[in-house]
Amino acid sequence: MISVQDLKIHYGNFVAVDQLTFQVEEGSVYGLIGPNGAGKTTTIKALATLLEPTYGEINLGEVSVLHEPEEARKILGYMPDFPPVYDDLRVDEFCDLFAHAYGLDSSKRKSKVEECLGLTDLLDKRKALCKSLSRGMKQRALLAKTLVHDPEVLLLDEPAANLDPKARIDLRNLLRKLASEGKTVLVSSHVLSELQDLCDTIGIMKNGTMIHSGTIDEIAEKTNPARTVQVHLTEAFDGIEDCLKNFPVISSVHAVDESRKRFEFIHEGSNQVEAEVLSSLVGKGAKIYRFEPKQSKVEDLFLQVESENWKGEIR
Amino acid sequence: MNPIILRGVRERLRIKHLIAAGLFSLIITSTVYFSAYLNEANGGWNYNPQTGQMEQDEPSPVKGARHAFTFLLSLQGFYLMFLGTGRVAAISAEEKESGLMDYQRMTPMNPFSKIVGYLFGLPAREYYMFALTLPFLLHCIIVGELAFENIVHLYFVFFSSVMLYHLTAHVIGLVVPKPRAASWVSRIVVLGLYVFLPAFGQAGISFLSFLTILPTYFGKMLPELIEMENSEYYRSNDMINFWQDVPFFGTEISPSLFTLIMQGLILAALLVSAYRKWRNESLPAFSKTSGLIIFAVFQFLLLGSLWPFFSEGKASGLLGENFSLSEAENRGGAPVILLFVQSVFFGLSLLGILTLVNTCCPDRHLHLKGAQRANRLGLPSIPMFADESRGTWFVLALGAMVCTVHAILLSQAVATDLFFSIKPELTAFYLPSLLLIACALYLQAARELWFSLGFWGFVGLLWITPLLASLVLAVGWEEKSLDTVAMLSSLCPILCLPQILASHYPIPIPDEHLHILPFGAFTGLGTASILAIVFSIRLHRKTRI
Numbered sequence: 001m002i003s004v005q006d007l008k009i010h011y012g013n014f015v016a017v018d019q020l021t022f023q024v025e026e027g028s029v030y031g032l033i034g035p036n037g038a039g040k041t042t043t044i045k046a047l048a049t050l051l052e053p054t055y056g057e058i059n060l061g062e063v064s065v066l067h068e069p070e071e072a073r074k075i076l077g078y079m080p081d082f083p084p085v086y087d088d089l090r091v092d093e094f095c096d097l098f099a100h101a102y103g104l105d106s107s108k109r110k111s112k113v114e115e116c117l118g119l120t121d122l123l124d125k126r127k128a129l130c131k132s133l134s135r136g137m138k139q140r141a142l143l144a145k146t147l148v149h150d151p152e153v154l155l156l157d158e159p160a161a162n163l164d165p166k167a168r169i170d171l172r173n174l175l176r177k178l179a180s181e182g183k184t185v186l187v188s189s190h191v192l193s194e195l196q197d198l199c200d201t202i203g204i205m206k207n208g209t210m211i212h213s214g215t216i217d218e219i220a221e222k223t224n225p226a227r228t229v230q231v232h233l234t235e236a237f238d239g240i241e242d243c244l245k246n247f248p249v250i251s252s253v254h255a256v257d258e259s260r261k262r263f264e265f266i267h268e269g270s271n272q273v274e275a276e277v278l279s280s281l282v283g284k285g286a287k288i289y290r291f292e293p294k295q296s297k298v299e300d301l302f303l304q305v306e307s308e309n310w311k312g313e314i315r
Numbered sequence: 316m317n318p319i320i321l322r323g324v325r326e327r328l329r330i331k332h333l334i335a336a337g338l339f340s341l342i343i344t345s346t347v348y349f350s351a352y353l354n355e356a357n358g359g360w361n362y363n364p365q366t367g368q369m370e371q372d373e374p375s376p377v378k379g380a381r382h383a384f385t386f387l388l389s390l391q392g393f394y395l396m397f398l399g400t401g402r403v404a405a406i407s408a409e410e411k412e413s414g415l416m417d418y419q420r421m422t423p424m425n426p427f428s429k430i431v432g433y434l435f436g437l438p439a440r441e442y443y444m445f446a447l448t449l450p451f452l453l454h455c456i457i458v459g460e461l462a463f464e465n466i467v468h469l470y471f472v473f474f475s476s477v478m479l480y481h482l483t484a485h486v487i488g489l490v491v492p493k494p495r496a497a498s499w500v501s502r503i504v505v506l507g508l509y510v511f512l513p514a515f516g517q518a519g520i521s522f523l524s525f526l527t528i529l530p531t532y533f534g535k536m537l538p539e540l541i542e543m544e545n546s547e548y549y550r551s552n553d554m555i556n557f558w559q560d561v562p563f564f565g566t567e568i569s570p571s572l573f574t575l576i577m578q579g580l581i582l583a584a585l586l587v588s589a590y591r592k593w594r595n596e597s598l599p600a601f602s603k604t605s606g607l608i609i610f611a612v613f614q615f616l617l618l619g620s621l622w623p624f625f626s627e628g629k630a631s632g633l634l635g636e637n638f639s640l641s642e643a644e645n646r647g648g649a650p651v652i653l654l655f656v657q658s659v660f661f662g663l664s665l666l667g668i669l670t671l672v673n674t675c676c677p678d679r680h681l682h683l684k685g686a687q688r689a690n691r692l693g694l695p696s697i698p699m700f701a702d703e704s705r706g707t708w709f710v711l712a713l714g715a716m717v718c719t720v721h722a723i724l725l726s727q728a729v730a731t732d733l734f735f736s737i738k739p740e741l742t743a744f745y746l747p748s749l750l751l752i753a754c755a756l757y758l759q760a761a762r763e764l765w766f767s768l769g770f771w772g773f774v775g776l777l778w779i780t781p782l783l784a785s786l787v788l789a790v791g792w793e794e795k796s797l798d799t800v801a802m803l804s805s806l807c808p809i810l811c812l813p814q815i816l817a818s819h820y821p822i823p824i825p826d827e828h829l830h831i832l833p834f835g836a837f838t839g840l841g842t843a844s845i846l847a848i849v850f851s852i853r854l855h856r857k858t859r860i
Contacts, residue, residue, distance in 0.1 A: 010680050010683075048417075048421065049420075049421065050417050050420065050421070050596070051597070052595065052597040052684070053684075054680065054683060054684050054687070055684065055687045069594075069595065070423060070594075073421045073422070073423055074423050076421065078417075078418075078421060080414050080417070082413075082414065084413035084414045084415045085415075086322065086326060086415065088325075088326040088327070089322065089325060089326055090325075093322070093325050097318050097319075097321070097322045098418065098422065100318035100321070101318045101319070101419070101422035101423075101424050102422055102423060103423065145418070
């Protein structure tokens with residue numbers, strides 16, 4: 001649905017985004033992560049038709065953002081990182097303004113506004129002036145406004161930045177629901193743990209370029225082929241280290257706790273290796289109640305990529 | 316209803332606002348209006364110079380209403396022109412800074428609907444306050460027996476002025492990137508366009524006077540308002556005489572029609588700019604085509620306004636007054652007046668070129684973008700009229716227009732015997748034209764080589780700094796440093812042009828100083844030519860890279 005090809009954005013002599021290429025499938029959630037100044041907001045603004053790129057192509061389905069911005073805007077919903085609202089409008093008036101501007105009939109407007117306020121849990125605040133809302137509530141009002149014209153593509157810049165834990169969970173569920181209804185969501189966030197459960201794919205940006213893009217597992221595979229497996233035992237089993245060392249692909253084994261009931265081993269093999277290790281341990285009498293590969297977290301990946309780049313820069 | 320207007324009404328006209336603003340408007344308007352009305356309606360006091368005493372007029376409600384009209388109009392102007400313009404400028408800039416304007420930009424509404432929404436929605440409260448003055452206006456028209464035709468003329472121009480001011484403020488909010496800068500620039504532009512530029516009307520460029528409501532007020536309304544005054548002072552008011560029919564080419568045009576034409580042209584230019592900015596913020600305010608059209612209209616208006624002066628010696632304002640006070644005496648000084656008018660013409664044209672170069676010529680970033688896009692589309696080069704294309708041909712076209720108007724006016728001046736006893740040499744045409752084209756070329760090259768800061772820094776350093784230094788020298792060393800003063804000041808083309816022209820006209824200058832003018836003229840001309848050549852070569856090389 002979203003296709004970005006060779007995107008380059010200059011601010012004067014400064015290159016904010018350089019040779020950026022990525023795709024987002026229809027009905028999926030894509031997370032854009034990266035440190036401050038990586039070019040995430042600039043990329044989202046270019047996707048939202050608010051910034052004309054120096055070079056490159058952006059397509060939303062069949063629509064070219066550069067050549068048909070008016071068409072692109074009809075299917076876009078954009079929410080910036082800092083939530084400006086019309087302070088002296090009421091929350092429902094704020095949403096109604098945009099429903100009206102997007103051409104919704106007056107008969108449908110009210111119900112659509114109510115629906116969006118319901119989705120963002122703001123129904124009880126609909127008559128409050130926007131200026132009286134907390135920052136998190138303003139963010140929710142903004143999300144309601146973004147959804148009011150039923151856009152096919154949602155571009156959300158740091159949507160969870162000001163939300164409390166419950167609102168974050170609600171937002172995650174809402175975005176997953178929207179994605180399951182066929183909407184394409186691109187979200188940038190610093191709250192990396194939020195992206196873990198939310199995103200189907202992620203892109204890691206640094207200095208205006210995309211370092212890695214893909215599912216979390218794919219990126220983990222690319223950045224570090226070694227896999228960590230945790231073995232949980234009901235009782236201590238002394239021969240476990242000797243047994244595991246017989247496998248040449250296993251590079252290290254260590255006990256996680258002093259009771260020696262939890263072990264971790266790292267290997268560079270495939271699923272087949274893990275299956276063989278499991279059957280070997282069970283065969284030797286180890287009482288295993290849990291045997292699981294440790295999932296890579298987005299935070300770990302991000303830190304790993306960051307440190308690799310840092311080392312690369314030093315070299 | 317336009318959703319942006321509806322938003323303005325919802326935001327600024329809630330019950331509490333209606334009560335507060337309504338009370339404010341009614342209290343102020345009724346106090347001012349009835350004070351002025353009752354003062355004259357009950358018989359005003361006037362000084363009689365013949366008796367040397369104050370005398371009371373007969374009570375007259377008609378005079379009272381007519382007297383109060385000007386006060387009412389001023390209040391209406393305060394609500395819509397002062398408060399309303401401030402509101403539009405401030406909110407446009409603030410919304411751009413906060414990102415709220417981006418939300419509006421992303422909606423599929425037509426850009427014109429968005430402009431209309433901002434123009435009428437943002438000052439909704441000010442329009443409401445204005446509306447509350449209408450009963451007073453009705454009273455004024457009925458009791459004061461004012462001619463309906465004059466009122467229609469005046470309020471037509473009043474609203475077109477209001478639109479003009481609001482649109483100027485909105486466009487500046489859209490064009491200038493930072494809100495603080497936008498607020499300052501809007502004040503400067505509103506002052507410049509509607510206060511300083513009209514002052515050039517005194518120098519014979521009459522069309523510039525017609526950017527405000529004043530010509531229609533003084534030309535149409537004031538004669539009616541003071542019709543019943545006994546005082547001869549009012550009847551011989553210079554303001555009334557100045558703003559009667561406007562000389563334009565061989566004809567004369569009514570001030571309100573001329574004001575509407577002028578304001579209509581500026582409104583059209585501002586609308587083009589606002590439309591482009593609403594469509595795409597990164598587009599320049601004007602395309603090259605609209606820049607050329609605007610400049611052609613500007614030159615046409617200059618030509619039409621100056622035509623009566625160059626062909627018949629007739630002019631409006633102070634220029635006309637001075638030139639026709641005593642024709643015989645002024646014959647000796649006619650070339651000086653001609654030089655002054657030509658310098659104003661060239662100065663305004665050059666400022667016009669500077670503005671359009673800054674607006675329509677691409678910076679390096681935009682040009683690069685265009686080159687890459689042309690490459691992708693398989694075009695041999697960027698299309699000539701595209702925003703991204705080099706502006707060399709564009710500034711040459713602008714320069715050619717100015718040179719043509721200069722040639723027409725000069726030939727008119729030569730054809731009459733009002734200005735010259737001996738015909739000036741052809742270089743009086745060529746050298747100013749050469750200077751203007753050289754300046755246009757180096758400005759364009761500088762704009763395209765550097766970004767805004769570099770460009771304006773260059774212009775400031777080249778035009779303003781030597782000028783200030785020459786001022787200090789002139790004050791501190793007087794006649795001893797005249798050579799240096801001429802040389803330094805000639806770096807600013809607006810001051811170089813009079814030096815070029817003065818060295819061709821029979822201007823009374825002491826013999827010992829005769830060499831100074833050609834010296835200054837050739838320094839300025841030489842510098843501009845060298846800069847134009849060097850910068851153009853640099854730009855050409857950059858393009859090839």
